[in-house]
Amino acid sequence: MTRHRSARPARSVADQVLVVVVALCCVVAFGFTLAHGVVRADVVAAFIPLIAVGELLQVRLPGDRPAAPLAASAALGYALLFAVGGEPVSLPIAQVACVVAIGMTAGSLVLLFAGRRPRPTAVARRVVAAVVAGLVFRATAPHNLSTLHVAQYKQDLRWVALLMVAVAALAALADLALAAVVRSSEGRVAFGWMLRDEIGAGAGLWTAVGATGVLMALATPSMKLYALPIFCVPLLLTQFAFRRYAAIRTTYRQTIRSLSRVAEVGGYVEKGHAHRVSSLAIAIGREMGLTEGEITDLEYAALLHDIGQLSLTDPIPGGSTLVVAPVERRRVAELGADVIKTTGVLDRVADIVARQADPYRRHREAPDESLPIESRIIKAVSAYDDLVGDDLSPEARADALERLRLGMAYEYDPAVVETLTRIVAS
């Protein structure tokens, strides 16, 4: 059951196509650049290490989304570069693609040697974002930008700055849209939904990345390449803030996970029940296209769904909340929700836990619209885990699923049971 933990499939088709297409384009660009000669090799020598180092400094956004803000900013800055220390610079887009790709690949190789998993899809997305920015900027920027000396168009610079901001926004959109395409091809969820989820998760960091990239391109004309280390510092600190944010989230999750075992160690619930239920619930949640926030709530609620047992003076024998009367089950749910509500910050989780015992619909009534999808998932998964118990044989699973299916029309949400069946079968 533990393989449901990292509930995403290893590699989808869209994933592979993206990586291969980007790699092929970069190879072509590399050939083109070799044939036409490298423009400003000193600038290339400054950017490649910067991008490579940036690739090493990853940060994980909520929902296991890897990001490399420094690499992305440096790539964007290089794509928008038009002058260095007063001298105009005109970089062919093929060279931009090459430099970005080489820098990121170098960083990824170091990651691989350090025993960490490189993320080719994320790298491909960053390359595409930089190239999109470079192309759009070259098509829209004033033509004299890359030929005149900086002092000669000083008064145009503020418009160039605004144009760059718009271009950076496009680059961000390209990156997030690609992420949404890849993810929507994995599950069975509409692209639009995924795009909204990706934008919600990535827009914040991309604002910092975009602004920094633009500032890099704008500052190099007067600050020369000294601009690069100066920009590293603030962005690294933004990254530090994000990493701390990620760390406290991880701690939070680890703590909830640890404390969810309290009910088990206390002998109230069967060992490993909470953990198994949460793994399976997350897998179902992803499959059914829940957003990142909903997945987190689902995970916490699944981990804590039996915490109400602690408030009972006499634990229910065997721990299984399935074999006891619905009234008793509802009481455990409500007691648990009360405990969770006292935190003052997990109200939605409390709501999910409170309603985990509610039936999908009552006799001769339409399904209750207000019943959270997370509650329906936890109800089915918890029952399934109680029925299967320690028995890992296929018969026991089939048996448990059959019993859930019998209760499908009223007790359990048919969509949830179907997804559960599919996941257990795979």
Add this chain to the structure above:
Amino acid sequence: MRSLPRRVATLYVGAVIVLGAAVVAVGFSRVGHQWSEVLILGGLFWIADSSPAMMRLQRLSISLALPIALAAILLLGPWRAAVVCLPGVFAGTHNAALVKRLFNSAQIVVSACAAGLVYETVPGGGVTVFSDSRFPAVLFPVVMAALSYLVVNYTLVALVISLTTRTRLVNVWVGGLSEAAVPSLGYGLLGLVTAVLWTGGVGPVAALLVLAPLLIARWAFQQHGEQHKAYEATVASLIRAVETKDYYTRGHSERVAKASVMLAEQLGMREDRLEMLRYAGMLHDVGKLGVPTKLLQKTGPLDDTEFAAIKLHPTRGVEMVNGIAFLNEAMLGIRHHHERVDGRGYPDGLAGEQIPEFARIIAVADAFDSMTSTRSYRSARSVEAAMLELKRWAGSQFDARMVDALIVAVEARGWETHVEPTDEVVDPAVLVFRDHDDPTSDPTGDIAVLGQPPYQRMPLYDEARAEVS
């Protein structure tokens, strides 16, 4: 009547405010034709400075307005920069007292002016137009200016904190500066970029661009802060849920955490360790859940195997929380909080300095709270009586240094005893109770069984349940 340090603090705050006002007055007289720049930068300063991200340190906050201040210093010089920093009075926490806001604003104004003067005097400094030929020579004075801003700023603030809370200046200064200086300096360099782009033709838009990463960073810091608060609340209430197993230990964990932190503050512990200690205090008894309920609730005497099972609770506690990666030092505190300095504690029989510092602290706080709380077999002892008991056991059960520190801390800051109203009548006469947290509940057993296997030499562990004689 006010004590001397408080009067000194008031005088000091007044002096800083007067100094700030003087600097701003000079600044206004020199604004001249540059009022539009002053106005724009002042507005940006206000945006960046309002609701500064609160960092983990509760009393110091890092202001993201430093880059704007630095840009103002570079573009406008020390005096006009001071005027730019003036809107800080209107920013920040809205319900803070007027004096606090005045002081805060004054210390920023003074810091900015001082940094500006440094920038002008350092060789190579004083540049206000940043063309490409100025680099890299101009970097050194800029960094010096940013550094002096930070140092002046932290010194002024640390002084007032140390005067009002009577903590040692060095602790506040080092604690605050070490956590906030690097981020602040890093963000501060964006001020140079603002100045460069501003004079390079991009104009005020440059400042807006610079603000974007700052606002995002602030957002991330805020998210961290909120999540951190949520985390604390969650741990606290889950611990309370665990405590519902026993009416009489309700709130015990949180009070042990509080007493441990008070004690450690007295010892001058660093803030990041204090936080870890608080978690250790909160979670120190979580392993009791690993002890079978029937043992905890057993009313008769315990046999050897049962007692051995009960003594597993510190180890069980560590097993339960060792999935929480960041708690490393706290784990030691949880595991060893029943060790004794004379080496007769459990689970490992460590002695003296071998016992981790956290564990020695928690042991004292644990005993103190259990003695001053109502338990099923007795009413709460007075704080004074509990202190006497602690002193009596100092050197054998407890580390004498920790006992002294707790006594000083409680005498200085007071302690709210926890007295639960008893709704059931318990006749103490029929109870021979032994409480694992309470040193006084071990009348004879401690000595009588010397020479027996180590666990029998310990005070009997029980869980506020009575043993009928």
